[in-house]
Amino acid sequence: MNFKIDMPNEVKKALNILCDNGFEAYIAGGCVRDSIIGTVPSDWDITTSALPEEIKSSFKGFRIIETGLKHGTVTVIINNMQLEITTYRIDGEYRDNRRPESVLFTDKISLDLERRDFTINAMAYNGNGLIDLNDGIKDINLKQIKCVGLPDKRFNEDGLRILRAMRFASTLNFMIEENTSKSIHKNKNLLRNISVERIVIEFNKLLTGENFTSVMIEYKDVISVFIPEINEIDIKTWQYTLKLMTNVSNDLVLRLTMLFIQIEKLNTSVPYILKRLKYDKSTIKTVEILMTNYNKNIHPTYVNVKRWLNKLGKENLIYLLKIKIGAMKSLNIDDEAELNKIYETENIMVDIIEQNQCYSLNNMNITGKDLIEIGVREGKEIGLILNVLLNKVIDEEIENNKKILIEYAKDIINNLKVSIDK
Template sequence: MRDSLMGKDANDYDVTTNALPVEIAECFKDHTCLDFGMKHGTITVIMEEKVEITTFRIDSEYKDNRHPDSVSFTDSLFEDTCRRDFTINAIAYSPKEGYIDHHNGISDIKNKVIRTVGDAEERFSEDALRILRALRFASVLGFDIEESTEKAIRTLKHLLNNISAERIFTEFTKLLCGKNAKYVLEEFHEVFEVFIPELVPMIGFEQNNPHHIYDVYKHTCVSLGAIEAEPILRWVMFLHDTGKPHCYTEDEKGGHFYGHYKISSDIAKKVLKRLKASNSFTDEVSTLVYHHDSVIPTTEKSVRRLIFKIGYPRARLLFKINRADALAQAPGQIEQRLERISELERLAVKINGQNECFHLNKLKINGNDLLALGLPRNKIIGKILNKLLEEVVDKSLENEREALIKRALELKDIL
């Protein structure tokens, strides 16, 4: 009901009833019913879409801070809503009675407040993921967190250690993509330090550099807020400077972070692997973090080399990252930096539209051609092909068969 009351389309519908699971299944016997949630009173009915129908229930203790040890059924909607996490999620609707709001959730929606149902410490102790869910709702909806709810979040943050990495990654990714993520990340960093301790050295770490006006963590949050709400991009901005505190040096010109891109990339891999992100997601984020600080001259040759190295799609993402990074730095040179990034984007679009050769499969000779020239069947074949491709990308060699063969014969005596 929350989304409906906020004028949004609902992603799904959850139905709750005093009917027992067996009665629900009997009622929908002409439809496919999935009963894998039967022990918790939930039947999933397949109609035009999946609809979860759950019997009013009361949860017992949550000894593992994740799941109730057992449930018992009740015929009271009020008792059922008392087990819900937040007041904004405890609103029911009946065609006969309209909205049924036992916990003043409608008022909290109007006032943009996140508040637990009942005692906050009890709710978070039942399922510690609710701590992250509260912060996620604050980020995504732009709501404030009620005082006692906030206090319980800070007090019980350690319970997140009992939650699986997969659940934390999913919830935290949604949080990162919220419109209010910058504020939530700044205000509740100690909560996120529980599962990403790599944040600790960043907090308050001054950069002492004329290009920066924020400490490392503040810069991270501001830059994240400056990029579109897409998971890969938000994770890149969140992790792109994690290596800075580990490579800080200072001279008469101020603070420097030489090589921080590599340390940050390594930390990104470590964090995402620990949170059980997919290999492809981890690779994409860590690669973009690695290249985020690259200085790319505004020439076709330089942009062509970049596309050759990381591919056109990644290059486009990298320019978005560069722009967000610049927007979180000292204001003096922002306009100049943004103009430079726009020129790099223009060159990349132009080069991509020319259908140039950036891959071995577009090279006009292949390994079989080199074997036919009498070259041995060993690693030299791959080395020559890669060198030919590199020279084609640099425009120092034409992607024409005769020119490639001639150059290959020269390279066999060099490589």
């Protein structure tokens, strides 16, 4: 295959430095795959015949990070770009279904490529051309994910490769080759040996991929290894769940919400599951908020939308409206009036935000400091008065004007004093 990969100048410089010092050097793995497919690589990994100490010696004068030295990786920084440079290697025995106990360095790139996970990730390239010993180009053209060598061996070496295969099938919109697919089902329980943090990283990428629906239908049994609750969902409901997820765009939070709305119907604690999967607190909180409010009515009036903005915040209200639209699409509800209500709500929300209309304490033109200056001392009273004022502003009973708000606050204070005196 005669083609040229356009590499960043920093990558070219690193390859040239290694070659000038008498070593072979190639870009390898995902950056080669992505370049061939036509997407911009997120990082550029380099593989070389140079031993770790020889890599360090070749890049004297450059900042070097030795974090992966044990496995032959040296990170070199060129013009603020971090490049991982790894010696050709043969992996030793895998005892934990995740990482080799040891690595053996070699001067043969063919042996290095043989140890990699999938054919599309087992290619190398430099200015002299492409090395493709495992038919990676063929599998890219076939749009398939296929293990290098025997699938059972690859997955038993590293159980996370099971989810990586599914993730690549989702994000690249590829299918999984038959023998590789059979091995995934057969070896799915290897995922029990993998840290939940690593599983969730791959799962999140899978969820936001273009082809996630077909992957999650085919490999529901695999996903149930780390989310066993979905075993209770029948195939028809599962297909509907995936339809819901498709119709809310590829945003991770939205897809998680639609997935767990169905799981919650099984009387299962969704926060517990999300915590078990070690999602961050912000994601858990957002999903909980959306699940609590997804089936509540939002009337398209300025006062009502301001109240929802105050309750949920801008980002969460945007999420909620997307969920409502996605749910209607999934149910094939052709209710133009109902859809128009949602779109009208969206327009009102945009107008409120663009005009900086007041819907929270943050954009009210009076603060606790102002109340202290007119004689309020108790923190509890400050909070009470501010919230009374905010509700009056939201209900459009008074203007969000500092002078007016202070006068109204004085009336509240006087009423409080009268009440106390009585």
